[in-house]
Amino acid sequence: MTKLLQTLFDGLAVGSLYALIALGYTMVYGILQFINFAHSDVFMTGAWVAYVVAATAGWAALGGDAPPLYAGLFTLFASMLFCAILGFGIERLAYRPLRKAPRLNVLITAIGISLFLENIGQRPELFGTQPQKMPQLLPDTTLFTIADVNFRVVDLTVIAVALVLMAVLQWLVFHTRLGRAMRAVSHNFSVASLMGINVDAVISFTFVVGSAMAAAAGFLYVMKYPGALKQPADSTWILLGLKCFVAAVIGGIGNVRGAMLGGVLIGLMEMFGAAYLSPHMRDIYVFSLLIIVLLVRPAGLLGRATVEKV
Amino acid sequence: MRSDTRAPGPWSVLFSTLALGLGPLVLGGCDKMRGGSETAKGPGPASEAKGGEAKPDAPGGDTILIGEFGSLTGSEATFGQSTHNGIMLAVDEINQAGGVKGKKLAVKTYDDQGKSQEAGTVVTRLITEDKVVAILGEVASSLSLAGGRVAQQYGIPMISPSSTNPQVTQIGDMIFRVCFIDPYQGFVMAKFTRENLKFGKVAVLYDQAQAYSKGLKDDFIKSFKEMGGEIVSEQAYTGGDQDFSAQLTTIKGTSPEAIFLPGYYTDVGNVALQARKLGVNATLLGGDGWDSAKLTEIGGAAIEGAYYSNHYSHEEQRPEVQAFVKKYQAKFSQVPDGLAALGYDSARLLAEAMGRSPSLGGKDLAAALAATRDFKGVTGVISIDAERNAKKPAVILQVKGGKPTYSATVAPN
Amino acid sequence: MLGARAAALRPGYGFVLSRAVGPFGAFLALAFVMQLVVVPWAGPFYEKLLMDIGINCLLAVSLNLVNGFTGQFSIGHAGFMAVGGYVAGAVTYYGSFVLWGSPAVHGGFLGGGDLLFLAGCLVGGLFSAGAGYLVGLPSLRLRGDYLAIVTLGFGEILRVLLQQTNDVIFVPAQIEAATPWQMATALGGALGFSGIPFYTTVFWVFVMLGLLLIVAFRLKESSEGRAFLSIRENEIAAEAMGIDTTRYKVRAFVLAAFFAGIAGALFAHETGTTLNPRELGFQKSFDIVIMVVLGGMGSISGALVAAVLLTVLPEFLREFADWRLVIYALSLIIMMRFRPQGLFGIREIWELWRKPPGASPAGRGAS
Structure with a gap:
């Protein structure tokens, strides 16, 4: 029973991380209908920027059991800001000129940017080719224990931050004018622009939000796994990105709530698969689940099947 | 009917293909037929290479060209770079001391991005285009x-500085290495665990996507069981995983005295941190994949007290080691890891064999390499055995006070 | 009456024979010339480069059947390559042991070893085609990028499964005792399938490439191929014209998988390669997609040119090891920005000086 609850809790923590990244994929797909393969590298950059900020500020030394709260918050926001600018730049310089090009071209550009970010990140002037240890910016303790299940501060923070960000996004998309514009653009690109919506601005904004979310996920990721800050070109990042993309597809690509659901599902699936089946097959569980969902419900769990018209 | 509207058929394609195919060839110009039949990889006496016709000593006249291939970019870049540094240091030193046979050594290095297809291509290029007399290379056994x-x-001799998989030198009589092999390393760790640490119950956690990790795990388990130890749990992960809680929880349930982690330092630090968080306090054990300053940086307190086998320790008091560490630090301003030391040794061993060899032809050089006995390397005294593996001691290090410190030397037999 | 007129229109046997055999004969001749004249003159390194070029051409042109002809988007081509390579490798490696007791190259040109190798290629291609059918049938019913996602998933699952296989058996006595199942699961795991004899020569690569090119060009001009192209241009319109889009898509996909399998088989037997699951993952698939897009979607000669360029270019960039991948990534982005239709668009290389098909009223709408 303890194992069940502990796995459930761990799965939720990992799942909310995945959900944050999946949101970026799903928003871009919803509006531009292409798989933004560079998103996993924005996530990677977010994690590394968090490290660079924390390391240069010398917070590694503070460490210990009770690092100051401002250190964590500052690092989080610095990383989100950096990646928001990065996302804006990528869209402006690489994707926008291709607005009318075939989607496959945009996709190749995305692959190009992904390669670029990975390999430029490996330069010694930037992040280098060595993995690093993330300074502890959150108290490394168990907050409370219920029925032998440990609720660690880090995991609770991950879930809390993810929930807050997702709530903000939910509000943004469904309760603001900007959100309405986003939905309009994703619904019908040209009609939205006829209605006086500044499509370019909306798309830029989407990238900014998606990238900031990915950066937050990057920060939370290195908080949860301080020993897993691998070098930029490591396949870990791409694989994580792929999993999150799968989460977005399972939830119904283009659907914001679907991405959240998909992320949590994948997280739970991985953790339960690892705990109760065999732990080294988790990639297979994830991709098998994807294929099954696509066969049974091609539009994803929350996606609506669209009828294509001439 | 379509005959009048059809696009130019395959004939035109033929010509364009021909033109395209010939394009790059204008650059080439060697008169060699297909390099002969592949030699078998078998258990018996290693098959003879067919090459071996005496090569002109070097194209340049007063330099001898050596080829190096390594992962200088891509995710294994750190391994390639350390090895490269070690090799370059050795070559500089040899040249300052007058070179080999009155000639200077030059190194041609190609990057293989950590991909085996690229590795095959660059070695072909080194041998047939650059006409190197010998090749130094690769860390990863698959490459x-x-x-x-x-x-x-x-028929060009190759020395692998640090591929520990037994299959590498089984390719044939031209392939050598200056490091020990996994079965030996597994045996050393098993012996140390059983006899020095007196542990009987050990759990294993390995990376099933890494041949190195899988091979070392098998060898360790085999030796450890033969010595009467018990493997209480055998768990795997896949490279790229970052969460090991499921495996560690299972391992915790079997309460082992130690956990053997035959992975790379990039994962080990992370595993150690998570193990301690979950309250697993067993001693951690590992192999030469742990060797990096990053291990203790990432693992911190969690890795304290762990033991691992390695090719050398920069703390050893042997004069070769101290001289090497000093020079390396002066040049690259970092402490050399095992890969750098092995790269250094491979280049020096090659130069030494070249000096003994009557000519620089593949067969003579291979024979000279095979005859290497008691070569005083940084990573220990190296003798090349009949299987072209280095017979040499392994060093056991213990992480103490955030630093790997020398703990024991286990010599072969 | 009508029959007589039809008979008059029917081309003579000589014509049919020359049309059917001619191109293949030409490719055979080219392959011989390549092997016997070009290779000895160019030397082993360029021989290897030529094989790499040929294999990449096979991959790019076959993927073009799916991505370029039918406009579907597959990013699991390396997975099919892996299926073909591993199956063919297992056939020749273990087959050699069973037949001749060692995995060394056996016999000369068209000797026993070559025949075994060809059988391996065929079996590998068929297995790959079978895998293509299994993957394609369910996912090609759907529209959009789902094929991309499923092929991606297929490639990843395959990678993880291949990594779990056992070490290659190389002791003859153990192989004699091994069951077929044991052999089929002893594919080297994460270390890669090493020890496969080097049967691939420039000759065989270009024979296979010739075969594929003939199929591809014939297809493009046939009614079957027109159906493929119509799906690319407008799937709904194609369906309205009575084309069973799913069936044609699956056909294109299976055909592409077959040739990817053959390419994998050639790759497996090439000098200096080791089949490694890690390297036949989605990054390799991306490389092939890039070739197709760079050449121009649907342009067979474009795919050829792009495959040649992208194989040769890294060789010359090798000197700039540090910046190589950064330069590669940047040139990709710039290329897509300034020449989004690829080198040749949908045209073939010899059509470049003609009016683009879109310009004439009969062109694009023809499907």
């Missing part, structure tokens, strides 16, 4: 296998 088969085919 040494790809490059080694090419070197064997052309």
